[in-house]
Amino acid sequence: MQLWKILTVFAALSLITSQGSAAITGVKETGNIRYVSGGVGEAARNEFERAAEAFDVKLELATASGAYLASTNVWVFGPGGQQLLATTTSGPLLLLDLPAGSYRIEAEHDGRRQGARVTVAEGEKVKPLTLSWAQ
Numbered sequence: 001m002q003l004w005k006i007l008t009v010f011a012a013l014s015l016i017t018s019q020g021s022a023a024i025t026g027v028k029e030t031g032n033i034r035y036v037s038g039g040v041g042e043a044a045r046n047e048f049e050r051a052a053e054a055f056d057v058k059l060e061l062a063t064a065s066g067a068y069l070a071s072t073n074v075w076v077f078g079p080g081g082q083q084l085l086a087t088t089t090s091g092p093l094l095l096l097d098l099p100a101g102s103y104r105i106e107a108e109h110d111g112r113r114q115g116a117r118v119t120v121a122e123g124e125k126v127k128p129l130t131l132s133w134a135q
């Protein structure tokens with residue numbers, strides 16, 4: 001009888017934890033930056049939307065007409081202009097977890113590079129950032 005109660009409590013806690021978790025697979029780390037890219041397909045985009053709350057920046061890459069882009073080179077530069085991250089995305093979304101500070105995020109598609117500045121502060125919600133290219 002006691003074992004049944006323990007198993008019931010364990011199952012309930014597991015259910016609560018899995019429903020409340022915004023964990024996502026494939027997270028990588030470079031220095032003190034955590035990041036993950038993907039979001040190909042509706043289910044994966046929904047997973048990224050749920051996971052975004054655990055990150056500071058949500059970068060979306062698309063054409064001006066709204067078509068999503070993948071295999072895009074992305075760089076993150078710190079306050080002094082030093083390159084902190086260089087990666088190639090595996091989908092149209094890149095989630096970044098950055099320490100507090102100011103950054104320049106750049107991306108390149110079809111040989112055209114563009115970027116934006118973003119400031120991250122402790123305790124702020126995720127900052128959405130979209131970079132789009134004319135076709």
